[in-house]
Amino acid sequence: MRLHVNGQAHDAPTAPGTCLLTLLRQLGWFGVKKGCGTGDCGACTVLLDGVAVHSCLVPAFRAADRHVTTVEGLPGPVADPVQRGFAQAQGFQCGFCTPGMVMTVHALDQAQRADLPQAMKGNLCRCTGYRAIADAVAAGIEVDNPAPATADVVTGAARYTLDIGVPGLLHLRLLRSPHAHARIRAIHRAAALAVPGVVAVLTHEDAPGRRDSTARHEDHRADPDDTLLLDGTARFIGQRVAAVVAETVAAAEAGCAALHIEWEVLPAVFDADAAMQPGAPQLHAQHGRILDAAHNVVHRVVGRSGCVEAGFAAADAVVEVSYDLQRVQHAALEAHGCVTWLDADGRLVVRSSTQVPFLVRRALADLLDLDPSRIRVVAARVGGGFGGKQEMLVEDICALATLRTGRPVQVELTREEVFTATTTRHPMRVAVRAGARADGTLTALHLHVVSNTGAYGNHGPAVLEHACNEVLAMYRCPNKAADGVAAYTNTLPAGAFRGYGLSQTLFAMEQAIDALARRLGLCPFEVRRRNMVRPGDALVGARPGLDDVEFGSYGLDQCLDLVQAALASGRG
Numbered sequence: 001m002r003l004h005v006n007g008q009a010h011d012a013p014t015a016p017g018t019c020l021l022t023l024l025r026q027l028g029w030f031g032v033k034k035g036c037g038t039g040d041c042g043a044c045t046v047l048l049d050g051v052a053v054h055s056c057l058v059p060a061f062r063a064a065d066r067h068v069t070t071v072e073g074l075p076g077p078v079a080d081p082v083q084r085g086f087a088q089a090q091g092f093q094c095g096f097c098t099p100g101m102v103m104t105v106h107a108l109d110q111a112q113r114a115d116l117p118q119a120m121k122g123n124l125c126r127c128t129g130y131r132a133i134a135d136a137v138a139a140g141i142e143v144d145n146p147a148p149a150t151a152d153v154v155t156g157a158a159r160y161t162l163d164i165g166v167p168g169l170l171h172l173r174l175l176r177s178p179h180a181h182a183r184i185r186a187i188h189r190a191a192a193l194a195v196p197g198v199v200a201v202l203t204h205e206d207a208p209g210r211r212d213s214t215a216r217h218e219d220h221r222a223d224p225d226d227t228l229l230l231d232g233t234a235r236f237i238g239q240r241v242a243a244v245v246a247e248t249v250a251a252a253e254a255g256c257a258a259l260h261i262e263w264e265v266l267p268a269v270f271d272a273d274a275a276m277q278p279g280a281p282q283l284h285a286q287h288g289r290i291l292d293a294a295h296n297v298v299h300r301v302v303g304r305s306g307c308v309e310a311g312f313a314a315a316d317a318v319v320e321v322s323y324d325l326q327r328v329q330h331a332a333l334e335a336h337g338c339v340t341w342l343d344a345d346g347r348l349v350v351r352s353s354t355q356v357p358f359l360v361r362r363a364l365a366d367l368l369d370l371d372p373s374r375i376r377v378v379a380a381r382v383g384g385g386f387g388g389k390q391e392m393l394v395e396d397i398c399a400l401a402t403l404r405t406g407r408p409v410q411v412e413l414t415r416e417e418v419f420t421a422t423t424t425r426h427p428m429r430v431a432v433r434a435g436a437r438a439d440g441t442l443t444a445l446h447l448h449v450v451s452n453t454g455a456y457g458n459h460g461p462a463v464l465e466h467a468c469n470e471v472l473a474m475y476r477c478p479n480k481a482a483d484g485v486a487a488y489t490n491t492l493p494a495g496a497f498r499g500y501g502l503s504q505t506l507f508a509m510e511q512a513i514d515a516l517a518r519r520l521g522l523c524p525f526e527v528r529r530r531n532m533v534r535p536g537d538a539l540v541g542a543r544p545g546l547d548d549v550e551f552g553s554y555g556l557d558q559c560l561d562l563v564q565a566a567l568a569s570g571r572g
């Protein structure tokens, strides 16, 4: 079929089932982004004969003999007022959503622009909070010191991980466990290998036997060695258990569907407290840096400063609050993905959407038994991370596929996989006990945390440490204590997430301070002012040893004033 894109004619044969988004990217129009593939995010918005459409929802054949405009077809920020508005107001951060936003705004009339939340409800941004986008649409707002990538972002020239044409590319899809806890008895791959276009099938029998963690830290000892590249035991629904590499995504998916696995289903446990009880299913054998595998305990924090028992005895009021804080997904608009190939010198090149390229290189070298100089990890512009890409979730399997096939391989997780098989904020059960004198002066704080690290301990110990320490450091109080534990369950592994454990415990702590103020009949702002740390105070958390660090200039007092004023004004 023939279609016209940004004034250029393309004669493009399309396979059945191809959507316009896929076709445009195959033709090299990488300004069109894929955030979901299901019509929810708007990153793929283009103009089809002048009408804004989500190109992932449009069958490619419907564009035959029609005119498509992508962000690359606009005249640029000097001549185009919409692109100029986004550039001047910096209506983006990672910029992955920006091409779609720009195209949607282009199609709006003045009346629609007056009600942006309605007019742009089909375009999601994970980074900006929408204020800057509204400023961009309003135009006339100019931010000093624009980001260096501004022109590339608003014109669609910025290149993200998969915005690259690689000749001879293979595609990798992952088969995932349907069971929360199960052992693989056998994998039958003949039917998958017989699917036309399938090049390779990788299972735990093909993977290195070295245990590591998906978490990436400068010091790898921050995490337990509890994870294999592909494991003969599945410990959560969604764990990858095999990979199929094929000439097309469709063939790789058909190969996954044709794989037959014989499972031995095992008892599972989903609650962190239950997982630590005698008789609970044990998830892991005792591997490196797991504190107590027999009781599913990966890490524990016990800290004391002063004597909380004496502090509670001296209090005029004691309150206790308890919360279950739920799992949260980062939902970066660019899904996890990478491309791997061997360069002319036989060096493994990994182009990945990662926050930690150097740590990924080191981990791949260890895992695949390669000299680090034989690996090059490239991070292009990253379409959002928020901690979710401080893990190695796709690079290892993709690299293994390239080493096995000798060919370039690409993997791109679906939005569903991002939600069901990549890391999240740690669900936590947090209890806070707080005591104070009648004037609001704190006498004791006790924090109890049970962190559900999921099936693997990636970031589990470090997140627990921060959750238990800094939250106690925010208040002056002579008697503090924390008891925290991170436990394995047969659920999705949690990981690094903005706040790194503190969002959960700070929420509970602040609720306790409010409850204490109510009990004493005091203003909650005044209770905070009376007790909050001040510049020059030592940083005293749950553990001795942090008190050699002092608070400097910090702005906490100004924040409190601003919040109080905003709430009083009714704008809060």
Ligand code: FES
Binding pocket: 021, 033, 034, 035, 036, 037, 038, 039, 040, 041, 042, 043, 044, 045, 054, 055, 056, 057
């Ligand atoms: S709406 Fe098309 S990729 Fe999200």
Ligand code: FES
Binding pocket: 091, 092, 093, 094, 095, 096, 097, 098, 124, 125, 126, 127, 128, 333, 383, 384
């Ligand atoms: S700037 Fe919108 S998703 Fe990152």
